Amino acid sequence: xxxxxxxxxxxxxxxxxxxxxxxxxxxxxxxxxxxxxxxxxxxxxxxxxxxxxxxxxxxxxxxxxxxxxxxxxxxxxxxxxxxxxxxxxxxxxxxxxxxxxxxxxxxxxxxxxxxxxxxxxxxxxxxxxxxxxxxxxxxxxxxxxxxxxxxxxxxxxxxxxxxxxxxxxxxxxxxxxxxxxxxxxxxxxxxxxxxxxxxxxxxxxxxxxxxxxxxxxxxxxxxxxxxxxxxx
Amino acid sequence: xxxxxxxxxxxxxxxxxxxxxxxxxxxxxxxxxxxxxxxxxxxxxxxxxxxxxxxxxxxxxxxxxxxxxxxxxxxxxxxxxxxxxxxxxxxxxxxxxxxxxxxxxxxxxxxxxxxxxxxxxxxxxxxxxxxxxxxxxxxxxxxxxxxxxxxxxxxxxxxxxxxxxxxxxxxxxxxxxxxxxxxxxxxxxxxxxxxxxxxxxxxxxxxxxxxxxxxxxxxxxxxxxxxxxxxxxxxxxxxx
Numbered sequence: 054x055x056x057x058x059x060x061x062x063x064x065x066x067x068x069x070x071x072x073x074x075x076x077x078x079x080x081x082x083x084x085x086x087x088x089x090x091x092x093x094x095x096x097x098x099x100x101x102x103x104x105x106x107x108x109x110x111x112x113x114x115x116x117x118x119x120x121x122x123x124x125x126x127x128x129x130x131x132x133x134x135x136x137x138x139x140x141x142x143x144x145x146x147x148x149x150x151x152x153x154x155x156x157x158x159x160x161x162x163x164x165x166x167x168x169x170x171x172x173x174x175x176x177x178x179x180x181x182x183x184x185x186x187x188x189x190x191x192x193x194x195x196x197x198x199x200x201x202x203x204x205x206x207x208x209x210x211x212x213x214x215x216x217x218x219x220x221x222x223x224x225x226x227x228x229x230x231x232x233x234x235x236x237x238x239x240x241x242x243x244x245x246x247x248x249x250x251x252x253x254x255x256x257x258x259x260x261x262x263x264x265x266x267x268x269x270x271x272x273x274x275x276x277x278x279x280x281x282x283x284x285x
Numbered sequence: 286x287x288x289x290x291x292x293x294x295x296x297x298x299x300x301x302x303x304x305x306x307x308x309x310x311x312x313x314x315x316x317x318x319x320x321x322x323x324x325x326x327x328x329x330x331x332x333x334x335x336x337x338x339x340x341x342x343x344x345x346x347x348x349x350x351x352x353x354x355x356x357x358x359x360x361x362x363x364x365x366x367x368x369x370x371x372x373x374x375x376x377x378x379x380x381x382x383x384x385x386x387x388x389x390x391x392x393x394x395x396x397x398x399x400x401x402x403x404x405x406x407x408x409x410x411x412x413x414x415x416x417x418x419x420x421x422x423x424x425x426x427x428x429x430x431x432x433x434x435x436x437x438x439x440x441x442x443x444x445x446x447x448x449x450x451x452x453x454x455x456x457x458x459x460x461x462x463x464x465x466x467x468x469x470x471x472x473x474x475x476x477x478x479x480x481x482x483x484x485x486x487x488x489x490x491x492x493x494x495x496x497x498x499x500x501x502x503x504x505x506x507x508x509x510x511x512x513x514x515x516x517x518x519x520x521x522x523x524x525x
Contacts, residue, residue, distance in 0.1 A: 056392060063380065063388050070379040070418070126379075135375035135434075138339060139392035140364040281343065 056141055060149025061156070067126060068157065074119045078161040082115040083168060090172045104173045105242035109235055111165060112195070113202055116158045120206035121223050123154055124214045133214075143277035151207045151269065158199050166195070174246070190245050194258070198238030200265045202231045208272040212279050234268075237261045290353040292317045292442055292472035293338060297347035300333055300496075307333045309496040310347065315489075317441075320473040322483040325493035326519050331476035334493070335444045338474070339369045351442060365393070368440035372450035374431040378420040382411060382430050385419060386437060393438035405433040409463060425456030432463055443467070445475035449482050461485060480515060484508055492518045 068074055089107045093099055127133035136146060174182070182188055206227050213222040237257050244254040293315040300308040307330045315321045325331045336342045338351055340360040349356040351363045376385050386402040395401050406412040409429040419427060428448070435443065445464070449457050464473070464486055477483040484490070484505060492500035492515060499518045506514065 059388060059391050063377070063384075066384065067377060067379040130378055131373050131375045132377045134341065134373075135369070135389065136392070138341065138364060138367075138369055139389060140361045141392040142361075 056145050057149040057152060060146060061153040064123070064150070064153035064157075071126070073126070074122045074157060075161060077122070078115040078119050078158075079164055081118055082111050082161065082165045085111045085114060086165070086168055086172050093173075099173065100243075101246040102239065102243040105239045105246065107173065108165075108169050108242070109198065109239050111169070112158070112162055112199065113231065113235065115161060115165070116199070116202060117206055117224055117227060119157055119161070120154055120203065120210045120227075121213070121220055123150065123157070123207070124210045128214055137280065143280060144273040147207065147211075147273045147276035148269075150211070151204055151272075154207050155200055155203045158203055159196065162195055162199065166192075186248070187245055190251070191242060194238055194241045194245065194261070197258075197261045197265055198234055201234035201238070201261065201268055202227070204265065204268040204272050205230050205234075208276065208279065211276070234261065234264050237264065287353060288317075290317070291315065291350070292319065293321075293349075293351055293474060295334075295338075295347065295349045298334070298337065298344055298349050299346040300330075300337060300342075301345055307496050308337075308345070311493075311496075311498055313491065313498065313501075315472060315474060317472055318470065320468055320486055320488045321475070321491060322487035322489075323474065323476045323491045323493055324478070324480065324483055324515055325476070326478070328495075329493040329519075330496040331493050332446050335369075335446045335474065335476055339367055339444050340364055365438070366440055367442045367444060368435035368438070369444045369446070370428075370431055370435050370448050371446040372448065374424075374427040376419045376427055376431060376434070379418065381416050381418055382406065382422070382433075383415040385430065386434055389434050390437045395438050401437055405436045408436065409433045410459075424451050425453060425459070428452060428456060429459060429463075432460070436467075440471070442472045443474070445473060447477055448475065449477060449479055457482060480508065480512055484511060494519045 086107070089111075093103075124133070127136075137143075206223070209226040210223055213226065216222050237260050241254045241257050241261065244257075291314050293313065295311050295313045298308055298311040299306065311330075311334060313321075323331050323334070333342070337344045337349055337356060340356055340363050344356055352366050354362045356363060377388070380388065383402060383406070386405065387398060390398045390402060402415075403412060406415055409432055411426065411429055411433060414422070414426070419430065422430065428451075448460060452460060461482065467473070468486060473486075475483065475487070487505055489504065490500075490502050490506065490511065491498055500514060502511075
């Protein structure tokens, strides 16, 4: 656990000093929300499913931006190669990178959510936001959905690291695989905004948690094979 | 490392990238405490050989052992015993010298890590600049920091991949002095093009050309004599 935290702390220190990922993510998300808001003609009577899709598209696009950059920073000066030379398990490296990516993406989402509220939900008809009824469950789904797509994104961004077209490769590899997470997250978020009872989306929530567990376990187990040289 | 075990041993080691053979049956043996310098032109396979021994990349056919451990199957045990210095310093630019050492040292479970970081920084004369960001350091200073980082866990075997590349005269002199001080108790395998630097510290030499060992001397040859041998061995090999 301590070694996972060390990788997380190092990533945060590097980001704090370089300020490359977080501002880019925030500005990109802000622009996306603005574009969607203009496209929806500033209306407040949009259906909640569409609104939920908007926020998840924003999260995923800005999140992938961060994930691509996260391993690019490791590649600079080949520092990642030296980390691989240490006797630390590859799963530990993956989990450390995953933790820092999840926290980084969640932090940016924390800044995006008030804007989302302002642009799409403030005057929405039939919406009553209460802390326990909507806000906390919504934030819970954001956390779970983020773990789901970041776990795959972290895995594939390390793979795309050594390809010449890495900026193009990452979305191509990740998008098809995160479809189940996106569909489930959008469905649960729209149910919460529509004020449906917990029982209505409990099964979807279980599915989302299962995706997270499977993705994190599978990726941490396969990470070693992904970053090892193939031999010939 | 167990007494009597060869520090490094390769038997018919081969490696190819795609259909391109890079190593073609390398046989090498380096005893404990020996300093082997491997010379060779660009593309000879020197860095690939060191990368295999340092467990960066998988070997192809043949066998390779470091401290008696198989590089294919016992990577983690090997990683605890070796250090690697390259012309690429592999440092985190946005961390300070101290943070770089502390970060890597923790993965080797170095006891009394803070004291050890101070010791190795003093050894390479960098303690005063320990809180300086790596991005602001000169190449020579980074290379000294990379050496300090490699010494953190006191490895018994050192792989040096063209460590003199990019260093000015002063930087090269400092590196030679540090390597000289380590020579007594460590096994070192160094690759280089530079005959002068390469011969100054070694106990034995080998020349690699087009993926094959074309010359081995168990004793350090004289510089002039070796220069002629080197030129004749690699004359036909203009690199790839």
